[in-house]
Amino acid sequence: MEAIEVTDLRKSYGDTNAVDGVTFTVHAGQTFGIVGHNGAGKTTTVECLLGLKRPDGGTLRVLGRDPARERRALAQRIGAQLQESALPDRIKVVEALRLFASFYHRPADWRQVMERWSLSPLARRAYGDLSGGQKQRLMLALALVGDPEVVVLDELTTGLDPVARRETWRLVGDLKRSGTTVVLVSHYFDETEALCDKVAVFARGRVKAMGTPDEIIARTGTASLEEAYFALEGTTR
Amino acid sequence: MKAFTALTVTELRLLSRDPASLFFTMAFPLMLLVLKRGESAPVPGYLAMIAAIGGMGALPGIVAAYRERKVLKRLATTPVSPLLLLGAQLVAQVTAALAGSTLLVAAAIVIFGAKAPANVPALAVALVLCSVMVCALGFVIAAIMRNTRGAGLIGMLVMFPMIFLAGAAVPRKALPDSLRQIGDFLPLTPGVDALTSAWAGTAAFFPMLILSGIIVAGTALATALFRWE
Numbered sequence: 289m290e291a292i293e294v295t296d297l298r299k300s301y302g303d304t305n306a307v308d309g310v311t312f313t314v315h316a317g318q319t320f321g322i323v324g325h326n327g328a329g330k331t332t333t334v335e336c337l338l339g340l341k342r343p344d345g346g347t348l349r350v351l352g353r354d355p356a357r358e359r360r361a362l363a364q365r366i367g368a369q370l371q372e373s374a375l376p377d378r379i380k381v382v383e384a385l386r387l388f389a390s391f392y393h394r395p396a397d398w399r400q401v402m403e404r405w406s407l408s409p410l411a412r413r414a415y416g417d418l419s420g421g422q423k424q425r426l427m428l429a430l431a432l433v434g435d436p437e438v439v440v441l442d443e444l445t446t447g448l449d450p451v452a453r454r455e456t457w458r459l460v461g462d463l464k465r466s467g468t469t470v471v472l473v474s475h476y477f478d479e480t481e482a483l484c485d486k487v488a489v490f491a492r493g494r495v496k497a498m499g500t501p502d503e504i505i506a507r508t509g510t511a512s513l514e515e516a517y518f519a520l521e522g523t524t525r
Numbered sequence: 526m527k528a529f530t531a532l533t534v535t536e537l538r539l540l541s542r543d544p545a546s547l548f549f550t551m552a553f554p555l556m557l558l559v560l561k562r563g564e565s566a567p568v569p570g571y572l573a574m575i576a577a578i579g580g581m582g583a584l585p586g587i588v589a590a591y592r593e594r595k596v597l598k599r600l601a602t603t604p605v606s607p608l609l610l611l612g613a614q615l616v617a618q619v620t621a622a623l624a625g626s627t628l629l630v631a632a633a634i635v636i637f638g639a640k641a642p643a644n645v646p647a648l649a650v651a652l653v654l655c656s657v658m659v660c661a662l663g664f665v666i667a668a669i670m671r672n673t674r675g676a677g678l679i680g681m682l683v684m685f686p687m688i689f690l691a692g693a694a695v696p697r698k699a700l701p702d703s704l705r706q707i708g709d710f711l712p713l714t715p716g717v718d719a720l721t722s723a724w725a726g727t728a729a730f731f732p733m734l735i736l737s738g739i740i741v742a743g744t745a746l747a748t749a750l751f752r753w754e
């Protein structure tokens with residue numbers, strides 16, 4: 289079954305074509321990577337998937353529904369971590385988890401979520417006192433507390449130090465093994481290559497290449513996804 | 526309903542953890558009362574002041590921060606509407622104003638032997654209307670201003686002169702004529718009037734009607750101007 293089907297998606301802001309005819313599908317249970325440099329249209333694409341932005345053109349189906357029309361119903365089944373979203377500094381970890389659990393008809397047990405993502409020792413810590421990695425761990429847990437079928441993670445590791453980044457990779461690996469469909473947006477080629485079953489390489493609002501990381505690397509005759517990107521863009525480093 | 530209750534409890538917790546909010550809604554009015562040696566005449570004005578500090582001094586910055594930090598946008602990805610968070614903030618501000626006011630009135634009666642307010646239900650209604658009214662103005666400021674600092678600053682800049690000119694912090698009798706006339710046009714003035722009348726025993730219909738009108742107009746304006754991101 290397809291969890292997500294995007295056909296010829298278009299969205300512009302004034303005369304910027306942020307997303308300029310993007311097509312891809314994500315199977316249920318797949319970890320799908322959207323990778324590309326800043327301004328490539330990644331966030332705009334996932335915000336259309338989440339029903340936060342109305343596309344100018346194309347069709348979108350998430351779990352068989354149109355996110356622009358059925359955002360509320362879909363929100364019960366989708367979890368999201370948005371680029372640069374934060375919580376009030378004085379809210380405590382345990383309070384945030386309990387609060388977000390109250391939003392859903394059939395949430396996961398927030399205590400288990402807290403335990404599973406190693407947040408229990410931080411339960412009484414205020415959001416403002418968490419490190420960058422701990423904040424992202426909480427945001428990931430909040431994306432999962434509704435027990436979603438599809439999880440969208442936009443720049444989960446941006447701004448984290450290398451240790452916290454690797455730790456976050458491990459968490460996404462766990463999530464993947466649990467069978468959840470994951471859309472992982474990143475401007476890091478290495479993490480996309482390491483974590484994703486299928487990747488769409490974005491540039492200037494279009495998909496430059498799509499397939500498994502190995503396929504894209506083999507097709508371009510390069511050694512890594514990052515090199516593949518530069519080969520596709522016709523530039524050398 | 527479950528989500529709204531949880532959001533409201535959270536908003537109240539966050540307010541109670543903010544030292545500035547706590548000081549200005551609880552301790553500061555008590556200090557004024559002590560400075561006035563427990564005189565009860567200015568107390569209704571102080572109640573309006575408590576409401577205004579919350580609704581205009583604090584609320585615009587809080588709401589603008591929710592937009593700037595993408596809390597509203599994050600909520601829009603859940604089954605809950607971000608509008609519910611704004612509603613919870615309103616309920617929390619009104620509750621905080623009621624709590625601060627109860628404390629102040631109790632202190633006036635218990636410590637300084639003031640006479641109890643003559644019409645408690647009318648006083649409560651006037652206080653709720655006054656508090657909702659200043660919150661509506663606070664939402665208008667949060668709607669107009671783009672960033673957190675701007676919204677917080679404008680809230681303060683509007684709130685401070687208003688509590689003086691509307692007779693909340695000092696009686697309008699004490700003001701020079703020209704300044705007193707400005708007070709006639711300020712939205713907090715009917716709040717002070719309604720609270721003062723209720724304290725003395727009368728449910729003043731006209732000021733309460735004006736407050737209701739400002740609530741409707743402010744909410745409409747905020748709804749029209751508000752940007753979610």
Ligand SMILES: Nc1ncnc2c1ncn2[C@@H]1O[C@H](COP(=O)(O)OP(=O)(O)O)[C@@H](O)[C@H]1O
Pocket residue numbers: 301304305306307324325326327328329330331332333
């Ligand atoms: N709200 C907006 N208003 C105007 N332009 C925008 C807006 N959001 C994004 N853009 C522009 O659209 C393009 C794609 O942005 P975005 O989807 O955020 O890319 P990415 O997530 O890949 O960095 C960029 O050129 C960006 O400047």
Ligand SMILES: [Mg+2]
Pocket residue numbers: 327330331332371443
């Ligand atoms: Mg982005």
